[in-house]
Amino acid sequence: MSDVKAAPPVTGAKHAAGGTANYLDERTSIGAFTKFIARKVFPDHWSFMLGEIALYSFVVLLLSGVILTAFFVPSIEPVVYDGSLATMQGIEMSKAFESTLRMSFEVPGGLLMRQIHHWAALIFAASILTHMARIFFTGAFRKPRELNWLVGFTLMILSLAAGFTGYSLPDDVLSGNGLRIIDGVIRSMPILGSYISYGLFGGEFPGEDLIPRLFTAHVLLVPALILGLIALHLFLVFLQKHTQYPGGGRTDKNVVGFPLFPVYTAKAGGFFFVVFGVIALLGATLQINPVWNYGPYDPSIISAGTQPDWYMLFIDGALRIMPGNLEYVIGGYTLSLNILIPGVVVPGLFFGALALYPWIEAWATGDRGERHILDRPRNAPVRTALGVAAITFYVVLVLEGSNDIVANLFRLSINDLTIMFRIAVFVLPVLAFILTKRIAMGLQRKDRELVLHGHETGRIVRFDDGEYIEVHEPLNDQERWVRVSYTALKPREPAPELNVHGVRRKGYRWDRFKAALSRFYFEDRVEPVTPAELEEAQDHRAPVAESEAPRPEVEKSTTS
């Protein structure tokens, strides 16, 4: 405490800040923790900020959402409209819809807040998928981060839930149609379907309970879950440390980067305002979900261009792409495979595979070590190809979900378009897989070539016997490290079928399956350049320069 006397005189503001910090520290010992956090090192790369977009758009969602709840009335009670909108005068509508119109047209800034909220929701879902794709393609889900992948996956599902419950709240025609489709999907489930539907809607669709229930889910349940899981998600990032791209000096045991304070606090703080700014710009200039165009919900009405928000579009696409003749009546019960398969089975399998992917790949690799260095996507050709195939599948479904818009925009036949997508949904993912794998391996071979022969310099040299050569410049250490530091895994061999007693071993089939999976992943591979190969390549180049050294250089020309 004697230091206090020696301390230089401080300005009023500094004194206040320091005093407050000291007051807190003396009571909570938070200083050490703050220091730990502030000095936590994070690696630097633009792709590490994709998750931040999701976080910040969620903050925007919370802020704008709080304002919207102040004006929204979650009630199905009918009222007669008497506001400023000419096209709705004297129309009977629910209080939910009426209050949405009121906040859009009578509350100052209300429409801006609604539009910011909706655009933020679209950006939230989009950034989660983009972030997820980055994690997938760089292999950041590998041990020890499998659990965090699951947390992130759950957040993605929750973002769909948050979006859909919000989309359904205004009780307009579009949201009512969306709910009706979800109701149909739920009912397609054998035995349980109708009970779940009655339970959810509190009786026959649409019922009077749904809007209040959706409201509770949308403003309380789902955001609370998202908030909690975000905390867990970030805690695990802190605990397990951030992954980093390969590079000289970076290993599975360190993290190379900048401290959280001041570098990342400044960057992240600034980036929050970028995200907020872009969302506000969209909200201020582009109309979104103009519910007054759709009108109050009425089950008898449907309009052209009825689609869900983009993140649910793939389910709509799956429903549209499915031939409609797979409905069977068995013993008086209807089994609607035409809804069950696209509405439940396909999304279930797709999301199931996505959630379990870290373990699926671990079966193939058999890798039990911790991996903190990211893969360059080309160095995991089959994973990258699987990812691109999954995205292709998803995009085909999204396009089919927009088939009427696409048909109308390009003056195509909607029938032919659907037939084409029915073929494409099977063919294109396979094609995408093959192409991506070839491209990834091609890039790996290019890396090998570059490491072995160096950069082309564009300098052409002619020896006096007339031979021309181009001078190649060897890669520097960093460049070489990035290209040679990966391991090309080999397929695993299953352990022998029979144990020492000559009896068939338990678990042999499972091993054989894992070996087959491993072959699928690692049969085709491009090995990184080994030190021996590199040396040989350099030796090979040396004689040209040395053994025939007497040949004097006569001409130099630089072409680039």
Next chain:
Amino acid sequence: MRALALKRHRRTAPFVLILVLLVGLTMAAYATQSRPAEGAISTANAIGEGQKLFAANCASCHGIGAQGQTGVAPSLVGVGAAAVDFQVGTGRMPLQASGPQAIVKDVQFNATQIAQLAAYVASLGPGPAVPDAEAVDPALGDPARGMELFRANCAMCHGSVGGGGALTQGKYAPSLWGTTPTHIYEAMLVGPQSMPVFNDANITPEDKRDIIAYLDEQRGAAAGGLKLGTIGPVAEGLWAWLLGMGIIVGFTVWIGVRSS
């Protein structure tokens, strides 16, 4: 709603002015297309002139007596003046090329010629006449009733506010934002192309005017900014990815580059 939107968009005044100008031009175009006064041309004379025009421009498909040809073109006996005014007045006829449906192109005849053609076809058999200006005046209609009628009868093809939509086999319901009130009225009356006929027993003349009033509300500036074609969430999703994610990811790259 237009007045409301204008109020909300003082900052985008130039943009609104341009839209108002466009609406003005549309109205001016409509005004110049207004039908010649009754009796301005003697009916008999009009029919005679119309017959000549018909023989020169339409008879190759519809037949010299407008009786139609099987598999080529329908009979025009009894379709009325409204059908002619719609088909020729919007440029759908004479047909440019066969396809899923007749496409809109530049109008090939002037207002007098269209009236003459309509008079000739109307003389072949009784059919719906061209509506008068009062019957299609949006100011006299009730847009809220029009909204209900439009949603129940039209929106499933033309979209919730008349932006258009796809039909089967390459056919489509066109956008109604550039269509004149008279042509909207006539289309309901005669049911061109894939459109069903909404006769006066089905949708009364007052109902038709309400629908026109509702569609008229959709013209001009909209509340909330650019309308993105008013085709629903697909366009919104596209812009969220292209513009929203595009700009933000662009910023991440920029921030990333500046550090290294």
